[in-house]
Each structure stands twice: as C-alpha cells, then as structure tokens.
Amino acid sequence: MTAELVRGQNHPLSQVRLEVRVSAGRPVVAGATLSDEQGRVRGVEWVAHPGAPTLPGLEVSKQAAADHRLAFDLDALPGTVHRVSVLLALPTGVGPARFGAVAAPFVAVTGLDGSEVASYTITGLDAESAVVALELYRRQGAWKVRAVGQGYAGGLAELLTDQGLPEARRLADSIDEAVAQGLARSVSVPPPRTPDADRSRQAAASAPGPDQPYAGPQGASGTVPPLQTPSPSPYDTPGGQGATVPQPGYQGGGPAPTDPPAVAQPAAPSTGPVDYSHPGRQTSAPPPPPPTAPPAPPGQPARPVAGDATGWSMEERLYNQVWGMFEDLARTAAAYRSAVDFADSRMEQELDRALSDPRSRIGGQGDAAREAARAKHADLVDQARAALDRDLSQLTAESDVVEPALPAAYARWDNPVWHGYRVPMEIPMAVRLGDLRLPESEELSIPMLVRLPLERGLWIDSGRAASADALADPDELRRLAMDTAVANAARLLAVYPAGEFTAHVIDPAGSAASSLAPLVRSGVLDGPPAAGATGVADVLARLTQRVDLVQMAVRAGAADSLPPGLDTAEQLLIVNDFPHGFDDRAVTQLRYLADEGPAVGVHLMLVADREDAAGFGPLLDPLWRALLRLTPVPDDHLADPWVGHAWTYEPALVPPGSQVLQQVLSQVAAARRPWNR
Known part of the structure; x- marks a missing residue:
C-alpha cells in the first residue's frame, strides 16, 4: 500500500534497490546529492547531475525532462553516506523561472517492479526555482524516506551552498551548461496559455489554500502537467507492459518511458499567448481602502468586518479574508493538538517517574502521584481547549459577517445573492467548490475557493x-x-x-x-x-x-x-x-x-x-x-x-426543493443565445 506523504513525514523502506519517479509536466532538472552524518556534501564528486549522472549506487537522468526515473541501490552507496537528497530545478532561461508558475511536481519511490512505496506532491512553492524533493536516510541501520519540499529562490547554487558544498556556484553553472546542451537537442516547451500579467483579475500573492494541498492527500489525486511537447507520450495499455499509444492528433509511436525526447529542431519563438480577454474590458482604478471595524470595548476582541483584508477590489479582499480564516483555523487547531500531545506526553513521563520505584507503586504515595499527574494533564488540556474555543468563537463571528457578503462565485447556493443573480461581465478570481472543516470545529466551515481558470x-x-x-x-x-x-x-x-x-x-x-x-x-x-x-x-x-x-x-x-x-x-x-x-x-x-x-x-x-x-x-x-x-x-x-x-470536505449542493439552480441556468442560457447565432 502506497504511503502518500506530506511535508516532513517519513516512511520506512523495505527495499534497497529502488527508483524515484518524477512527474513534473514540463522539463525539470533532476539530480541527487550524497551527504555524511552531519548532512554535509563533501565535494562535487558527491553530486549526481546531468553532466555526471552516475555515482556508486545511483544514477540520474542526463537531461531535463518532464518525467524522470532515478535508480538507487542503497547497499552500493559508500559507508560514509548517510543521506541521499533528490533535487529538482527548473532549467535556466527556458520557460517559467519559478515553481509557483507551474504545476506541483509529483515524486514517487517505487520498487523495480513499479509498485509505489511512497509518494509526495510538492505543493506550496512560489518563487523557488530549485527544491529538495525527498531524502533517503539511514536510521539505526535501516533506510527511510522523508518528504522534504524545501525550496530555494536562488536556484541550484543556493541549494548546493546550503548543503555545505564550497564549489556550489561553479557546479550549478556546469549543470546549467549540460542541461542547455541537452535542451538544444529536444523539442522546446510552449509557453502557458495566459501569463499572470494578462489575466483580467489579479490577486495579491495568495496564501497556501486547499486547492494546492488536495494534490496529494490520503488517497486523493496527483498533479496536472501543463503544456508538454507534441511528441507521443508512453502509456501502458491493458494489452502489455511498455506499449506506446500516440497522443490524439499525432501519428506514430513514442519513445519508451526512460528514453530522452525525440531529436527535433526547437520550436519557433512565441510572439505572445492566445488572448482570451474581452476587448472592451477596462482595468478600473484602485478602490478605496478596505473598511475598518469600529473600536471594540476594552478587553473585548475586535469586531469582524467583511472585506477588511488587503486587495484592489472587494472581491479580492473577501478572497484573501477567506484564506486568512482558513489559515487561522488550521493554526489554532494545530496549536490545540500540539498542546494535547504535550499534556499526554508529560503525564506519561510523570507517571513513569513516579512509578519507577517499586516502593511507590502501591499505597497512598502511588495513588497521589497518579492523581497529581492526571490533574496537571486535565489542567493543560482545559487551558488548550479554552484557547481553541476563544479562537473558534472569533472565527465564527467573522464567518457570520463574511458569508452574507460573499459574491455569487464564492457564496453557497442558499445565499440570497443568487436570487439577484445577473450574468457577470468579468471572470471572478475564484469559485467555491464546497466547504472545509476540522473535527475541532464541527460548527464552523470555511469556503473552499479554487482559483480560476482551473489549473x-x-x-x-x-x-x-x-x-x-x-x-x-x-x-x-x-x-x-x-x-x-x-x-x-x-x-x-x-x-x-x-x-x-x-x-x-x-x-x-x-x-x-x-x-x-x-x-x-x-x-x-x-x-x-x-x-x-x-x-x-x-x-x-x-x-x-x-x-x-x-x-x-x-x-x-x-x-x-x-x-x-x-x-x-x-x-x-x-x-x-x-x-x-x-x-x-x-x-x-x-x-x-x-x-x-x-x-x-x-x-x-x-x-x-x-x-x-x-x-x-x-x-x-x-x-x-x-x-x-x-x-x-x-x-x-x-x-x-x-x-x-x-x-x-462538504460538497456545494443545491438545497432540496430550491429553484435557484433552474433560475440561474435560465439566465445563463438567455445570455448565451446571441453568442450562438
């Protein structure tokens, strides 16, 4: 059974001959570094990269590609190696310069038969152009894998410097040169359909939200690769392992999964993306500052106000406010769980100390120690619960103010805003696909907003x-x-x-x-x-x-x-x-x-x-x-x-017996008729 990891989580490895498979959707550079017990890379001879793809016990790809298979034989590694880090980087000067502009890379540790042992979707990246995806490390004579996801805005040079390599800049330059030579022989990747600068609506830098994490949850989905090369992609068919099926619109077979891209001339440089924006749309001037809440009475929490987040429009303010609520709920629930875990651990330690002496295991002294440990535990849990209830109360009050103020794209189907629905003139920033809640907040749900256009x-x-x-x-x-x-x-x-x-x-x-x-x-x-x-x-x-x-x-x-x-x-x-x-x-x-x-x-x-x-x-x-x-x-x-x-997750369904869906669709159909003539 595959372990789907989140950042920081580890998983034991029962095999020593493994593959790490990378699916990024667009060409990325894959490499690996070996480090000693202190986590230090001793020299360039401990780095596997496209210019030097083979080291004892591992082999990486020779060029940038959308998919990689990195081979590992952990028993063949030198005895001084205690950690192997798998690195990914965007090629310099080709396509986007940051991972935040591309789909989240997916990495999986598999056996030689292709069975997945652990997988990890690297979400939450923004300005970083290089990332430590995974690390395989020794622990008490056994090997484990850990999901790292540590990104570096300074690229490979900063990443290698952080791992203690003195020649980091020179090695990064040599890797870029080797990758450039490989890309010159492959089909170049087309640009995205619409760059951020051409979108009709822009938000401030968005905080991590649920539309990113759902890429790699427990048993959920993976990543969506963006535009790839037009050459056929290898697919395994029911008829046999390794058979290739051409992509629609192309003829002929494709290379095997481990083969490099077919030799071709680079595509002609693009003069610009397809412009889907309405020619009559104008960018309005910045709206006035967001509203501020009236001062709260002394000792009372601030009164929430809808749209008090930063943004250029009320829609953007509400979007940022919703994700701020999501972060606040995640943070306060994490603090509560951490406090309860600490209370449990402390009680166990106190009981162990009190009962380690056989003379205190029975009688009044042992009973008193147990009661004291339980009382401290209850007191710590009560304090944590009080802090959680306070934060939940504030978030609930904010939700009660924000929910009625949401525009139709963000609102539930039972929101009165749908009864005054009119076909919009602009594409909204996001759309609501449901609600999110945690076990500690059964009465509080946060709108699940997903950015548009869908990625x-x-x-x-x-x-x-x-x-x-x-x-x-x-x-x-x-x-x-x-x-x-x-x-x-x-x-x-x-x-x-x-x-x-x-x-x-x-x-x-x-x-x-x-x-x-x-x-x-x-x-x-x-x-x-x-x-x-x-x-x-x-x-x-x-x-x-x-x-x-x-x-x-x-x-x-x-x-x-x-x-x-x-x-x-x-x-x-x-x-x-x-x-x-x-x-x-x-x-x-x-x-x-x-x-x-x-x-x-x-x-x-x-x-x-x-x-x-x-x-x-x-x-x-x-x-x-x-x-x-x-x-x-x-x-x-x-x-x-x-x-x-x-x-x-709770789906966004229409209330039973409501006619709002039919009313909205009737207006959409009426507005579409002139366009269909």
Missing part, C-alpha cells in the same frame, strides 16, 4: 470507499455524485461572462438523465449529452483537436491563424460513469485532455469510482493524480501541506 480537472468520486459507510446504496451514491457534478458545472457556467464558457456532457449509457435535466432543459449545454460509442468518439475528437490547434497557435505565436469557427471559450467536459463504455482510444484521449487541456482552456470533470476502474490496472493512475478529487458526501480526504490536517 486541473475535477474528479467526483462515486465509489463507496470515498464515503466510508455514509451510504449503503451504491446507486444513490452515484446519483449524488452526478448531482454534485451538475451543481459545480452550473456554478462554473454562472460565474463566467456570456459566451466565455461552454459545457459538454458524455453519458455513454444515458444513466444520468435525471441529474442532467437542469442543464438539458435550460439549454446551456453545447449539445445533447453524447451517448454510445459514436457520440463519445465525436466529442472527444473535437476537444482533442481543439487542444492541438490552440497548442500549435501558442507555440507559433499565430493566434490569428486559428480556424474562424473555433470556439475560444473555456471548455468543460463532464464524463459520467467512467470507464464503462470507453475503449482504449477514448481512455487515452481523456488522459490527454486531463494533462494538456487546462493550459489551453479545456477542463475535465470525471464522475467515476476508482475501485470500479481497477480492471484497467496502473494505466489510469496518472489520470486520477491529474484531477482534484471531490466527494458527493462529507469526507475527510483532503490534506493541506502546511500543517498536514485532514480536512473534511
């Missing part, structure tokens, strides 16, 4: 394993999963301006007709739900062709060369009951859309039971990792990379 697709888990014993009827759970998908799709359609978001549905067996009725009746879909093999093939072919065309236009800097009839709106594909009714080609196309689509405005929403798809074997694992996993019932499957809490 990864969504997977609505319809399996019973996702909901424990919450529902005994699997048919009811599948219906709820589709209802959740429809509610999220309707919200996405509602928060985009008219003509800037298009939805498609694939329902191979027609089993989701009742759940899809609001979308079908309102006329917001691009067409009727596709059914049967022909319908599935037609929708997938059109969307994969759109991805291919936009990618080529982005690389060539020729946005004007797109076909006149091409729909440049953001595209959402809802897929029900996957993988039933999908052949190998359709599965490959869906993987292609999940990997390549988000960067060019094509997003996937999959309604599926992962256990039910187990017959496909490891073929679909990258697809699950590429999607953000949500559940149709409350479930604690989401984890944050900051303190490692397991957050309970």
Whole structure:
C-alpha cells in the first residue's frame, strides 16, 4: 500500500534497490546529492547531475525532462553516506523561472517492479526555482524516506551552498551548461496559455489554500502537467507492459518511458499567448481602502468586518479574508493538538517517574502521584481547549459577517445573492467548490475557493470507499455524485461572462438523465449529452483537436491563424460513469485532455469510482493524480501541506426543493443565445 506523504513525514523502506519517479509536466532538472552524518556534501564528486549522472549506487537522468526515473541501490552507496537528497530545478532561461508558475511536481519511490512505496506532491512553492524533493536516510541501520519540499529562490547554487558544498556556484553553472546542451537537442516547451500579467483579475500573492494541498492527500489525486511537447507520450495499455499509444492528433509511436525526447529542431519563438480577454474590458482604478471595524470595548476582541483584508477590489479582499480564516483555523487547531500531545506526553513521563520505584507503586504515595499527574494533564488540556474555543468563537463571528457578503462565485447556493443573480461581465478570481472543516470545529466551515481558470480537472468520486459507510446504496451514491457534478458545472457556467464558457456532457449509457435535466432543459449545454460509442468518439475528437490547434497557435505565436469557427471559450467536459463504455482510444484521449487541456482552456470533470476502474490496472493512475478529487458526501480526504490536517470536505449542493439552480441556468442560457447565432 502506497504511503502518500506530506511535508516532513517519513516512511520506512523495505527495499534497497529502488527508483524515484518524477512527474513534473514540463522539463525539470533532476539530480541527487550524497551527504555524511552531519548532512554535509563533501565535494562535487558527491553530486549526481546531468553532466555526471552516475555515482556508486545511483544514477540520474542526463537531461531535463518532464518525467524522470532515478535508480538507487542503497547497499552500493559508500559507508560514509548517510543521506541521499533528490533535487529538482527548473532549467535556466527556458520557460517559467519559478515553481509557483507551474504545476506541483509529483515524486514517487517505487520498487523495480513499479509498485509505489511512497509518494509526495510538492505543493506550496512560489518563487523557488530549485527544491529538495525527498531524502533517503539511514536510521539505526535501516533506510527511510522523508518528504522534504524545501525550496530555494536562488536556484541550484543556493541549494548546493546550503548543503555545505564550497564549489556550489561553479557546479550549478556546469549543470546549467549540460542541461542547455541537452535542451538544444529536444523539442522546446510552449509557453502557458495566459501569463499572470494578462489575466483580467489579479490577486495579491495568495496564501497556501486547499486547492494546492488536495494534490496529494490520503488517497486523493496527483498533479496536472501543463503544456508538454507534441511528441507521443508512453502509456501502458491493458494489452502489455511498455506499449506506446500516440497522443490524439499525432501519428506514430513514442519513445519508451526512460528514453530522452525525440531529436527535433526547437520550436519557433512565441510572439505572445492566445488572448482570451474581452476587448472592451477596462482595468478600473484602485478602490478605496478596505473598511475598518469600529473600536471594540476594552478587553473585548475586535469586531469582524467583511472585506477588511488587503486587495484592489472587494472581491479580492473577501478572497484573501477567506484564506486568512482558513489559515487561522488550521493554526489554532494545530496549536490545540500540539498542546494535547504535550499534556499526554508529560503525564506519561510523570507517571513513569513516579512509578519507577517499586516502593511507590502501591499505597497512598502511588495513588497521589497518579492523581497529581492526571490533574496537571486535565489542567493543560482545559487551558488548550479554552484557547481553541476563544479562537473558534472569533472565527465564527467573522464567518457570520463574511458569508452574507460573499459574491455569487464564492457564496453557497442558499445565499440570497443568487436570487439577484445577473450574468457577470468579468471572470471572478475564484469559485467555491464546497466547504472545509476540522473535527475541532464541527460548527464552523470555511469556503473552499479554487482559483480560476482551473489549473486541473475535477474528479467526483462515486465509489463507496470515498464515503466510508455514509451510504449503503451504491446507486444513490452515484446519483449524488452526478448531482454534485451538475451543481459545480452550473456554478462554473454562472460565474463566467456570456459566451466565455461552454459545457459538454458524455453519458455513454444515458444513466444520468435525471441529474442532467437542469442543464438539458435550460439549454446551456453545447449539445445533447453524447451517448454510445459514436457520440463519445465525436466529442472527444473535437476537444482533442481543439487542444492541438490552440497548442500549435501558442507555440507559433499565430493566434490569428486559428480556424474562424473555433470556439475560444473555456471548455468543460463532464464524463459520467467512467470507464464503462470507453475503449482504449477514448481512455487515452481523456488522459490527454486531463494533462494538456487546462493550459489551453479545456477542463475535465470525471464522475467515476476508482475501485470500479481497477480492471484497467496502473494505466489510469496518472489520470486520477491529474484531477482534484471531490466527494458527493462529507469526507475527510483532503490534506493541506502546511500543517498536514485532514480536512473534511462538504460538497456545494443545491438545497432540496430550491429553484435557484433552474433560475440561474435560465439566465445563463438567455445570455448565451446571441453568442450562438
């Protein structure tokens, strides 16, 4: 069973011959350093990198690539080596210069047979261009792996300097030179679809939020690679290990997973990304300063005010305030748990000391020691609980003020703001996909806001394993999963301006007709739900062709060369009951859309039971990792990379009997009609 690690967590290794597999979605440099018992790298001969890829006991890739396999034989390492650090870095002068601008890298420790031992998604990076992903280290004669995720804004030079290497700068320069020579022989990576500077709405630097951590929670999803090279990607098919399936839109086979990219001339330099912004939009002047709360009475906490965070607009202030509440709740819960752990540990130590003398184990002296230890424990726990209750009370008061003030994109479906809904003129910063809470805060939930445009697709888990014993009827759970998908799709359609978001549905067996009725009746879909093999093939072919065309236009800097009839709106594909009714080609196309689509405005929403798809074997694992996993019932499957809490996710469903969904969709459909003529 795979251990899905969070930052700082370790896991024992039962094998000494291992591979570390890296999936970053775009070319990165992979390397490794050996260090002694004090954590010091003794010299350049203890660093494996593209210019010197082989050391005793390990081998790394010879050039930058989107995927790597690093081989380790821990028994063959020198006896003075106590730690092996796996390094990742962005190539200098090629693509983004910081990890915050690319998808979170995914690393996995596997056996030689490919079975995963531990995995880690490196989230929370921003300005860093190099990172220590994992470290394999000796502890009491055995080897363990630890998820590190330590980033360095100064790149490889700063990273190697921090590990005690005197020649760090010179070695970093030689690595950059070796990587540049390798990139000159490979296909260059196209730029992202829309750089941050061209987005119509910008926030201040966002704090770590749940849309990042959900990449690597307990049993959840992985990372979404952005634009990759157009060469076919190797996929293992049910027919045999190592078989290659071409990506849609290309002919021929591809290299084996460990082969370097095919030799080709570098792509022509891009003159600019495809501009999806509305030509009539203007950037407004900065709004007045945020409101300030009236002074609180002496000794009382400050009265919360909606929108008192920093930002250029009320929407941005509320967004930052919500994530500030998320951080505050995570912090106060972590402090409470730490205090309780300390109280438990202290009580055990005091009991051990008091009862270590056989003469005090019985009689009044032993009883008094036990009572004193328990009393101290209760006092510490009560103090921690009082501090937690105080913080929860303040956060609850803030939530009571903020929730009614949220715009439609951030609000629950029962918020009155939806009854005054009008089709927006601008794309919001984020959209609400549910709520988050912790066991210590059952009465307090924090909106789960995910930035727009979506950086990864969504997977609505319809399996019973996702909901424990919450529902005994699997048919009811599948219906709820589709209802959740429809509610999220309707919200996405509602928060985009008219003509800037298009939805498609694939329902191979027609089993989701009742759940899809609001979308079908309102006329917001691009067409009727596709059914049967022909319908599935037609929708997938059109969307994969759109991805291919936009990618080529982005690389060539020729946005004007797109076909006149091409729909440049953001595209959402809802897929029900996957993988039933999908052949190998359709599965490959869906993987292609999940990997390549988000960067060019094509997003996937999959309604599926992962256990039910187990017959496909490891073929679909990258697809699950590429999607953000949500559940149709409350479930604690989401984890944050900051303190490692397991957050309970609650879906954003329409209240039973409410007509708000139909009213909103009717307005969206009416606004779309002029664009569809």
